[in-house]
Amino acid sequence: MNEQFRVAQxxxxxxxxxxxxxxxxxxxxxxQLHADSPALGISSKYGKVKSWPQSMQPDLIERxxxxxLYRENKKKERERKxxxxxxxxxxxxxxxxxxxxxDEMKFAHRNVYGKDQIRMRLMSxxxxxxxxxxxxxxxxxxxxxxxxxILAKLNSSFSEMLxxxxxxxxxxxYLDNIWSAGEESKHTINCRKKIDCxxxxxDNLGRELLxxxxxxxxxxxxxxxxxxxxxxxxxxxxxxxxPLAEMKEMAGxxxxxxVYKQRYAEPGNKTVLGxxxxxxxxxxxxxxxxxxxxxxxxxxxxxxxxxxFVSDNPQKIDIDYIANSWRRSNGDLDQIHSAxxxxxxxxxxxxxxxxxxxxxxxxxxxxxxxxxGWQDVHNYDxxxxxxxxxxxxxxQSFWSTRQPDGYSSQKEEWLSGEMFERRxxxxxxxYNAGRPKTSPEKIMDRIGANMTxxxxxxxAGGFRRSRFIxxxxxxxxxxxxxx
Amino acid sequence: xxxxxxPIPGYTKDKPPGNISVILLEGGMDGLTAVxxxxxxxxxxxxxxxxxxxxxxxxxxFGLHPSLPNFSRLMAKNNASVVHATSFPYxxxxxxxxxxxxxxxxxSPFAEKTGWLGRSLxxxxxxxxxxxxxxxxxxxxYKDNDNFYPASIKNSNALISNLINLIxxxxxxxxxxxxxxxxxxxxxxxxxxRDPVSLAKYAGKEMSKENGxxxxxxxxxxxxxxxxxxxxxxxxxxxNHAKRLEIVDDVIAGYREGLGDAWNxxxxxxxxxxxxxxxxxxxxxxxxxxxxxxxxxxxTISKSRIIAEWPGLSKKEQFEGRDLMAxxxxxxxxxxxxxxxLGLDHDRIAxxxxxxxxxxxxxxxxxx
Numbered sequence: 001m002n003e004q005f006r007v008a009q010x011x012x013x014x015x016x017x018x019x020x021x022x023x024x025x026x027x028x029x030x031x032q033l034h035a036d037s038p039a040l041g042i043s044s045k046y047g048k049v050k051s052w053p054q055s056m057q058p059d060l061i062e063r064x065x066x067x068x069l070y071r072e073n074k075k076k077e078r079e080r081k082x083x084x085x086x087x088x089x090x091x092x093x094x095x096x097x098x099x100x101x102x103d104e105m106k107f108a109h110r111n112v113y114g115k116d117q118i119r120m121r122l123m124s125x126x127x128x129x130x131x132x133x134x135x136x137x138x139x140x141x142x143x144x145x146x147x148x149x150i151l152a153k154l155n156s157s158f159s160e161m162l163x164x165x166x167x168x169x170x171x172x173x174y175l176d177n178i179w180s181a182g183e184e185s186k187h188t189i190n191c192r193k194k195i196d197c198x199x200x201x202x203d204n205l206g207r208e209l210l211x212x213x214x215x216x217x218x219x220x221x222x223x224x225x226x227x228x229x230x231x232x233x234x235x236x237x238x239x240x241x242x243p244l245a246e247m248k249e250m251a252g253x254x255x256x257x258x259v260y261k262q263r264y265a266e267p268g269n270k271t272v273l274g275x276x277x278x279x280x281x282x283x284x285x286x287x288x289x290x291x292x293x294x295x296x297x298x299x300x301x302x303x304x305x306x307x308x309f310v311s312d313n314p315q316k317i318d319i320d321y322i323a324n325s326w327r328r329s330n331g332d333l334d335q336i337h338s339a340x341x342x343x344x345x346x347x348x349x350x351x352x353x354x355x356x357x358x359x360x361x362x363x364x365x366x367x368x369x370x371x372x373g374w375q376d377v378h379n380y381d382x383x384x385x386x387x388x389x390x391x392x393x394x395x396q397s398f399w400s401t402r403q404p405d406g407y408s409s410q411k412e413e414w415l416s417g418e419m420f421e422r423r424x425x426x427x428x429x430x431y432n433a434g435r436p437k438t439s440p441e442k443i444m445d446r447i448g449a450n451m452t453x454x455x456x457x458x459x460a461g462g463f464r465r466s467r468f469i470x471x472x473x474x475x476x477x478x479x480x481x482x483x
Numbered sequence: 484x485x486x487x488x489x490p491i492p493g494y495t496k497d498k499p500p501g502n503i504s505v506i507l508l509e510g511g512m513d514g515l516t517a518v519x520x521x522x523x524x525x526x527x528x529x530x531x532x533x534x535x536x537x538x539x540x541x542x543x544x545f546g547l548h549p550s551l552p553n554f555s556r557l558m559a560k561n562n563a564s565v566v567h568a569t570s571f572p573y574x575x576x577x578x579x580x581x582x583x584x585x586x587x588x589x590x591s592p593f594a595e596k597t598g599w600l601g602r603s604l605x606x607x608x609x610x611x612x613x614x615x616x617x618x619x620x621x622x623x624x625y626k627d628n629d630n631f632y633p634a635s636i637k638n639s640n641a642l643i644s645n646l647i648n649l650i651x652x653x654x655x656x657x658x659x660x661x662x663x664x665x666x667x668x669x670x671x672x673x674x675x676x677r678d679p680v681s682l683a684k685y686a687g688k689e690m691s692k693e694n695g696x697x698x699x700x701x702x703x704x705x706x707x708x709x710x711x712x713x714x715x716x717x718x719x720x721x722x723n724h725a726k727r728l729e730i731v732d733d734v735i736a737g738y739r740e741g742l743g744d745a746w747n748x749x750x751x752x753x754x755x756x757x758x759x760x761x762x763x764x765x766x767x768x769x770x771x772x773x774x775x776x777x778x779x780x781x782x783t784i785s786k787s788r789i790i791a792e793w794p795g796l797s798k799k800e801q802f803e804g805r806d807l808m809a810x811x812x813x814x815x816x817x818x819x820x821x822x823x824x825l826g827l828d829h830d831r832i833a834x835x836x837x838x839x840x841x842x843x844x845x846x847x848x849x850x851x
Binding site: 175176179180181183188196198199200201202203204207211212217223383384385389393395401402403404405412413414415416417418419420421422424425426428429432433452453455456459460466469470473474475478480481482483 | 509510532575576577578579580592596613615616617618623629630631632634635636637638639640642643646647649650652653654655656657658659661662664665668704705707709710763764765766767768770771803
């Protein structure tokens with residue numbers, strides 16, 4: 001591959017055919033960190049690329065209102081009231097009030113049509129790092145976290161992103177923090193006086209905040225550090241189903257992203273990894289600031305960034321380069337991401353591409369229309385699959401039910417017959433249903449395909465379908481070593 | 484006759500004596516919920532709100548969760564056993580380190596790139612099959628292992644094996660091998676549904692075939708019930724943990740059905756990364772713990788038992804004052820199942836599969 005496409009594969013999503021290919025690839029890549037980032041997509045499969053309508057991208061207050069409506073209708077459905085038990089009413093309730101399918105389609109559109117390819121890759125990296133599995137109760141929040149806590153914070157600091165993700169209702173629901181109460185909190189003390197009342201700490205989010213999101217087990221923290229972290233977190237919650245006025249009474253705020261329930265909070269200072277954390281709502285910010293610059297966090301995440309963008313087997317020198325920029329800039333994400341781009345370009349190692357990124361890259365290179373338009377998000381198409389189904393079949397979706405350690409960037413985790421069969425089948429389906437506008441020959445010329453790829457496509461014979469499948473499943477396009 | 488003495492792959496070796504299936508329970512299965520030690524007075528004292536009231540009675544000390552009726556019937560038929568207060572020797576309560584150890588079978592987390600079952604199959608030179616989209620770590624380590632998880636992709640037609648062969652030739656090493664194997668497979672779309680119970684039936688059927696796989700692995704997730712382990716109405720059958728156990732029970736029944744006559748040479752075992760705290764937390768759930776229980780089923784078991792050196796549940800008997808203690812190294816249980824199904828020598832399994840030459844042999848407790 002020529003240098004431009006090699007870099008665009010490693011840290012981006014490949015150049016679409018209408019895009020001018022930059023001369024200075026490194027300068028371009030770094031400037032991409034601040035690229036305009038509107039959500040681009042198509043309204044129908046015959047439509048032009050344009051911005052997603054605001055009405056389909058509701059804010060948190062509107063998402064909460066829709067979710068409440070959904071639950072009220074479900075209640076009516078059980079009680080067989082207002083005709084809500086009818087199939088059409090149930091369907092309308094799902095389509096109008098749940099956000100998952102719209103959000104997932106928007107995510108796919110952005111990645112296929114966006115002019116902010118490096119920002120998209122970084123959004124996916126961090127969304128995976130801060131995995132929020134689908135518990136259904138948080139399904140309408142996952143897209144919001146990705147856009148507002150991650151994408152919108154890409155040019156801030158890691159500590160800011162960490163705090164925003166940790167306090168987001170999507171995360172607080174996923175890792176069970178919403179009912180966690182300090183052992184000496186007013187709520188728990190009051191509860192102890194009653195029969196059969198259960199209250200106390202839940203350490204799920206505290207544990208993963210240390211293990212996965214920041215310092216990792218290499219920091220040698222103890223079970224007590226985890227409990228103390230859970231105590232800092234106790235009180236942070238969500239009242240997603242409550243009318244705003246009621247929530248204001250309970251939590252003193254109308255902001256769904258800032259719910260701290262004093263009654264659930266643990267009094268007194270806490271100590272995590274030797275650091276004293278103050279009492280009250282401000283304690284969490286102290287803790288996330290501390291963790292964001294902790295030496296074990298720096299090394300843990302510099303390594304993880306390297307494994308995703310630089311090489312399956314990163315060199316220590318590459319990890320140190322990123323870690324140094326982290327330390328020097330106090331965790332400034334622009335600096336960190338620039339360092340990642342630098343090392344990705346510098347390293348000539350192939351980088352295995354996740355199934356979802358491979359799919360986006362194939363669609364961008366071939367100019368295929370494989371994702372339905374937003375007008376048709378709930379309409380059946382006899383050619384194109386549901387977006388939800390595409391990701392499910394790929395074995396990778398940010399809206400799936402999964403474990404909080406997220407998807408691995410390592411090649412070994414993705415090697416299996418069934419996984420590879422999916423690549424063949426998707427290449428076939430994209431060719432058959434997506435009607436690619438750019439031919440395999442044209443693609444090979446643009447990207448400067450290597451001899452192995454050219455020979456493979458040549459040997460596949462005269463049928464364009466076979467040539468297309470061969471090209472897209474070549475080691476070069478999958479980010480693997482060619483023979 | 485001139486071929487005499489020349490080994491033909493797959494035909495000259497003796498077929499191993501049995502087959503082995505592993506059900507991975509991800510998230511930390513609560514042994515005290517699945518097999519509650521109702522005879523231990525501390526159980527109800529500490530777990531009143533989450534202990535099933537309508538448990539099935541196994542003996543005077545142990546009960547069985549009501550979501551496990553198939554397993555209970557197999558116990559009654561002397562075709563199933565429970566190992567209790569057991570775990571892999573891992574005490575740090577991280578899912579991801581714990582899962583890596585229970586599948587990798589290494590001495591420290593992330594030390595092994597292959598799994599204990601994969602290494603065993605490599606020693607026996609017989610293949611296994613994973614019923615998942617990915618290749619789980621536990622099965623990695625033997626080249627003929629494969630996976631099955633049928634695709635459902637609109638507008639994808641039958642693939643040409645010659646084309647896949649060409650693609651394979653452009654790839655290197657492991658990747659080339661995988662594509663090459665694919666080119667030999669039928670590309671006919673499979674109609675098998677992808678729920679764990681249907682996959683278990685399929686796996687059983689495959690293993691019952693003359694040249695079928697000797698091992699299989701199925702994954703069931705979401706045992707990590709930090710909240711609402713039992714339902715709001717307090718009726719345990721609707722709780723989060725009960726629903727998962729129901730799947731385990733149906734998967735075992737699915738295997739039984741799929742295996743048919745091959746059931747008589749089968750062993751099925753569950754595997755989880757850790758148990759859960761003895762005490763209930765503030766949100767009607769439990770936190771990550773240590774000791775748990777393992778469920779074993781199959782026609783190779785001829786006497787049902789509850790195998791345990793019960794450590795007790797009082798505060799001072801708990802591990803670190805919070806978890807059920809593990810008194811049996813579950814690797815020994817895995818080793819016994821390998822010995823029974825693959826016919827490998829225990830000492831060889833101990834040193835070459837688990838890198839622990841002194842691993843105790845518990846074969847007789849399970850299979851005699």
